[in-house]
Every structure is written in C-alpha cells, then in structure tokens.
Amino acid sequence: MHIGKNLGLKKVLIWSKRDIVIFIIIATIPTATYEIFHFPWLALPWLPMALIGTAVAIIIGFQDNATYDRFWEARKIYGSIVNSSRIWGMLVKTYISNSQTQQSLSNSELDVIHRRLIYRHIAWLTALRHQLRQPREWETKNKKYNIENVEHFIVPEHQISLAEDITPYLSADDKEYILRKKNRAAHIINVQSEDLKNLLNKGLIENFRYIELQRILSDFYEHQGKCERIKNFPYPRQFATLNLYFVWIFIILLPFGMLPEFEKLGHHITWFTIPFCVIVSWIFRTMDKIGESTENPFQAGSNDIPITSLSRTIEIDLLEVLNETDIPKPIEAANDILM
Template sequence: MLIKYSDNPFKQIFGIAFYNRKNIFLFTIISIGATVQYKFGEIFTFDPFTLPVVPVTILGGALAIFLGFRNNSAYDRWWEARKVWGGIVNASRTFGVMICTFSSGHFSKGKVKDKKVEAWRIELIKRHIGWLYALIMHLRKHNHWDELEKYIEEDEIEELKKLHNKPTQILHKQGKRLQEAYEEKIIEDFRHMELANVIKEFYDLQGKAERIKGTIFPYYYNYFTGVFLWLFVICLPFALTTEMGWGAIPMSIAISFVFTILEKSGAVTEDPFEGRAADTPISTITRNIEIDLLEMIDEEVIPASIEPKTGRFGVKYLD
C-alpha cells in the first residue's frame, strides 16, 4: 500500500518521469512531428495534415468516460480486497480468543490434562497463522514455504504440497481438530458450534479474495480503452497545432500524460494482491495478526512488525 511519495518534490517529479519515460518520449515525438509538419506547410506552402478540434474533443470526452468507469470498477476491487482482509483480521482475533478461552479440561471432568489442552490451543493457533501465509501464497501464486513451515508440522507440509488449494485444506484440518476436541471434551457442544462458525467465516473471506483474484477484468474494456487512448494521443497534436502553433507540443504532452496516468492507475489497481506498492498490504496485515495470536499463547519469540519499505526516489509503501 502506497503511503507517500518522497518529501523531496524534485525526486517526486523525476520518479514520475522515470517510470513513464517511454510514454513521455512517444508523446514528445508525436507532438513535435505534428507541429513541425504544420510549420513546414506554412513555410513551403503545402497543405499540412491537421484535424478539426471538435471531433478530437468529443473523442477525449468519450475516453474520459471510459477511464472513469474503469477506474471506479478497479477501485471497487481494491477496496473490497481491503475489506476482506480487514474481516480476516477481526475473525482471526476472535478465533484466537475463542481457542484460548473456550477450551478447558473442565468438560472432561479431569480426564484431559491441562498440558494437552494447552498443546491443542497452540496447535490450532499456529496452524491458523500457517493458513494466513498459505492464503498469501495462494493469491500471489508463489511457492515460498518458509513462513508456513514455521507453524505447521513437516508431515502436514508434505501433504499440503500435493494438494491444489492449500488454504482450503488447512481450514479443513482445523475443522477436523475441532471435532476431535469436541469428542475428547476439550470443548463442549455450544463452543464447538461457535468455533465452527468462525471457520465458516474464514472460508467465506477466502472465497471473496479468490473471487477478486480470479475474476478477470473484462478484456474489451482494457482493449478499447487502450485503442481510444492512443487514437486520442495521436490525433490531439494535429488538432492543437492550428490553434497554438509551437505551444501545441507541451500542451499535447501534458494532456496525453494525464490520460495515460489515469489509464495506468486503473490497470494497477484492478489486481490488488500482487505485492506492488499500490496493492493491499496483505503481508503487513498478516504479520500484525501473527503478532496478536502469538502473544495470546504467550509465545516467547515474537516477530517484529513489518516497517514501511522505501522504494526508488523515496517512495514509502507497505507490502
């Protein structure tokens, strides 16, 4: 998640120009070419190629509508992703509290020892942390098992590696362990149902995240937005030269840059789980949940919070 650009305005401008250098170069070439051929036409008395302003203005208006709709839709996906992970935070804390307070040897009338209850609590909370890292791995489509291996037993990891949807199977395992705890009278009937409802909520939240990840933005919006954008960029300087002369060069570059940045913003925002600066910071959110849950079971080694990263040109963001 992008926190802020550099405090240095020169770094801000240079960074923006650097990351958009190819487009700026193309805008400059097109604008100079359109203006030079118009000025040469005045000097050598031939008819230069120009376009009337009105059709280009209408095209720009249509493009603005396309970009506005696309960016709104992309932002909705980003905001829904943030709400999903906000729900995971709340449900995870609830799950941790329930695991620690609902379980007891009392229900078995002393047959289940406190050490076994404590081991069961630690197992389920650590497996839940593993589920969080497995979900990140699932959404980002990578195979980084390091964090997962800290919290799940080796034999269980080997089983997971053979399965398609790893976070789903971890939740399935959690459900089985809840059932076993109920049968052993570590938890009683009502508390078992409440914990099962939290597992169901995790399934729902995971499904929402998978829907965002798996729903491809309609191809024709991306395609035609790109077509209309570059048609507008090419036509614009041929319309402005008749009105502004040499001034058409900086003006057409500036207008083209604005429309291109709008298009780029929508393209980046529509897939919020990739780990880029503008995406939902699911690694940071997971680390905060991890800290909360480990403190609930009095773990001695607690990882530090993830600090904002500093990218090129002083950009600060959370992963």
C-alpha cells in the same frame, strides 16, 4: 501499498518517462511538418477532437472507479480476515479450557492444543498469501514501468517457498498432507475442522462452542473465496483493452486538432502545440495507468493490498495470545512501499 505522504514527482516521472518520450515524438512530427512544409491539410477541426476527448475521459473515469472498487473490496476482505483471526485466537483460548471440558487437562496439555490450532491458522494465512501472490497472465506487475517502480523492495513470497514458510506452524504429518493438495489454504481449514471434531468427540469441547468455532472456520472459507474471486477473475479485458486503444487514438490525433487553435494566436505560436499535447496526453494516459495499476490488488505491486504486513500483524496478535516471547517484528516499509 505506498504509505508515503505523496508519490513524489520523481517517482511519477520514472513511472511515466517512456510515455513522455512517445508523447513528444507524436506531437513533434505533425507540428514540425505543419510548420516547415506548410501542409494546412494536417490541421483538423477541434470539435471532433473535443468529442473524442470527452468520450475517452468518461471511459477512463468508469474504469478507474471500477478498479478502485476491486481494490477497496480486497482491503475490506483482508480487514475481515484480521478481525476473524483475532476472534479465532480469543475463542480457542477461552472455549478450550478445563472449565468447559468433560475431563481435566493439565495446563501444558491445554497449551499444546491452543498452540496447535493457532499455529495452524498462521499456516493458513501463509498459504493464502502465497496463493494470492502467484502471477496471472493478465496482471501488469511485469511491465517495464511497473518493474522500475518497485525495484527497491522484495516480495517475501517470491523469495521463500511455501513449504519452507509453513514449516514452523505445522506438524510433519499436516505439512506432508497439505503440500500434496492444490489449494493448500483450503485444506488447512479442513484439517482445522477435523481437529475440532476430534476435540468434540473426546469431550474436550462442548457442542455449542464447537459449532461457534466451526462458524469461524466457515468465515475463513468465505474470506478466502472472496480473495480468490478477485485474484482469479480479471477486470473484463474488453474494457481494459479497448480503453487503451481509445486513449492512444486520442493521443495520436490530438496534435492535429491543436495545430489550428494555436495558429490563431500567431504563426510561430504553433510550436506550443508540442508541450501542450504532451501535458494533455500525459494526463489521459496516466489516468488510464492508474486504473490499470489498481485492478489487480494482490499482484505484489506498489499500489496493492499489503497482505504480507497484514498477515504479520495477525501473527503477532495470535502469538501474544499464546503468551509467547519469540515474536517477529512488524513488516517495515521499504522505499515507502509496504508489502
């Protein structure tokens, strides 16, 4: 996610430089042909161009609104994960204590239980973000203009394996079990649920508090399912693909419609068709690319949800609940981009 005050003109031009070159070529060829060879039949009436432009603008507006809804829903889901995780840490500490158990445990024994449940939750956060960072065929992060836009930062989930990343938070048996599964995050919640059931059977937690902790685990399942829905269900391809075709049809026809309009101002004024076509084309294409860059909020792009940073924030909060001293630092932005 970009957290700077603004994107900066340089970054915007780097992001769209290839398009600008194409726009110049598209505008120059018909304009030069019209001026040099005097082909009046190249000029198109402006009315159909205005109708096409209006239709394309409406379609792009619809797309940008729909993709922003996907982005904002993803942010709200991760906000819920943050809140539920803090509640989990609080309830584990307060519900599993000597005042609530049928047998007395030493502080060190309680600390082991607290640490196991909270560390396992951090492992769930780790597994979830690794799953959400896995690429999908329809995602646009690997397009050249997006690669250039994010080349100055590193995606942690692409630099370290899940097995290595969850090692500090799981026992050897839990890790071996989890890595055998396809949906690792979901099975970590299953292990948490089994652990709570064992604590209930041993009389280390009351039934009411057991139900409340299981409800929080159900919330985690729901949050994960919502994230997977956005990750695994793309913005409808008929909208994304046809919108792109419509934009380029308008861009290609645009200089033919502008030629007679500028000729009305004077013969040599027709050359102004080129810069004005480039400006209008750039606006329409950039609006289309804004929607494209927003439709996949978990693909590790510069405009995505910073799930790595949010997960680190949760980890810090939970480790402080355990009163640990070896606490990692918050994720810092690189080149104004927060992962």
